[in-house]
Amino acid sequence: MPKPNVYLFPQWKDNYGYLIKNPHASEGILVDPCDLDMCLKILELNDCKASHILLTHHHDDHIAAVSDIKKKFNSTIVGYVKDTQIPSPDISVQQDEVFELLGHKYHLIHTPGHTLQHVNYFMPDHNILFSGDTLFNAGCGRMFEGNPEIFWESLSKIKELPGDTKIYCGHEYTLANINFALSIDPKNENLIKLSKWASHREKEHRPTIPTTLSEQLLSNPFLRCDSDYFLKHYNCQNPVDVFAKMRSEKDSF
Numbered sequence: 001m002p003k004p005n006v007y008l009f010p011q012w013k014d015n016y017g018y019l020i021k022n023p024h025a026s027e028g029i030l031v032d033p034c035d036l037d038m039c040l041k042i043l044e045l046n047d048c049k050a051s052h053i054l055l056t057h058h059h060d061d062h063i064a065a066v067s068d069i070k071k072k073f074n075s076t077i078v079g080y081v082k083d084t085q086i087p088s089p090d091i092s093v094q095q096d097e098v099f100e101l102l103g104h105k106y107h108l109i110h111t112p113g114h115t116l117q118h119v120n121y122f123m124p125d126h127n128i129l130f131s132g133d134t135l136f137n138a139g140c141g142r143m144f145e146g147n148p149e150i151f152w153e154s155l156s157k158i159k160e161l162p163g164d165t166k167i168y169c170g171h172e173y174t175l176a177n178i179n180f181a182l183s184i185d186p187k188n189e190n191l192i193k194l195s196k197w198a199s200h201r202e203k204e205h206r207p208t209i210p211t212t213l214s215e216q217l218l219s220n221p222f223l224r225c226d227s228d229y230f231l232k233h234y235n236c237q238n239p240v241d242v243f244a245k246m247r248s249e250k251d252s253f
């Protein structure tokens, strides 16, 4: 099966939704739809209907349009079996389950931290990750329900994916994330480079998504909690303590 196209589209204030569609296909998969008008627009632009809806977590800005889309297209909702707050899935997926949709494999990775039942979807044949509000470009999601230990463990799972994995996340928070990252890691050349690029993209009103895992490993401070630099910076013995300090610092930045 050839590589699917992933179409990014803006939703509400700073959310991103995605349409995954095979070339020339008449149906596609929507990821985290909240803005009905924008969802209908991206489907119309690509001349397809939403056969499936993939959900990363239960927050309103990731699920608000699900019932309307399902009503219109009779879409199949796919979600994590343990997330009881998402709109009731037609296909409930287990942790680490690999399943197939429209000819492509998806691996469900449980990534608690932002919420306890948050999941990511990884496409192992194409190295594409839908990271929801777990990992952002140059940052990570707020820790609403988890604790530093499980959030760091979730990020560690993502760190193990192939370096060329393309990461499609739930929000455009990149510039704000970079401002914080530079405040704690000002001499990081990769971060400085990313900062220049992201500012340029903003001026052109273009998204900074997707990013790649290898780029994030070099520039995203939340993936570098186990680096010598941050262990020393926060005077900690382990990455979990670094993550705890970094996350709370970012919350009040």
Ligand SMILES: [Zn+2]
Binding pocket: 057, 059, 062, 114, 133
């Ligand atoms: Zn969220």
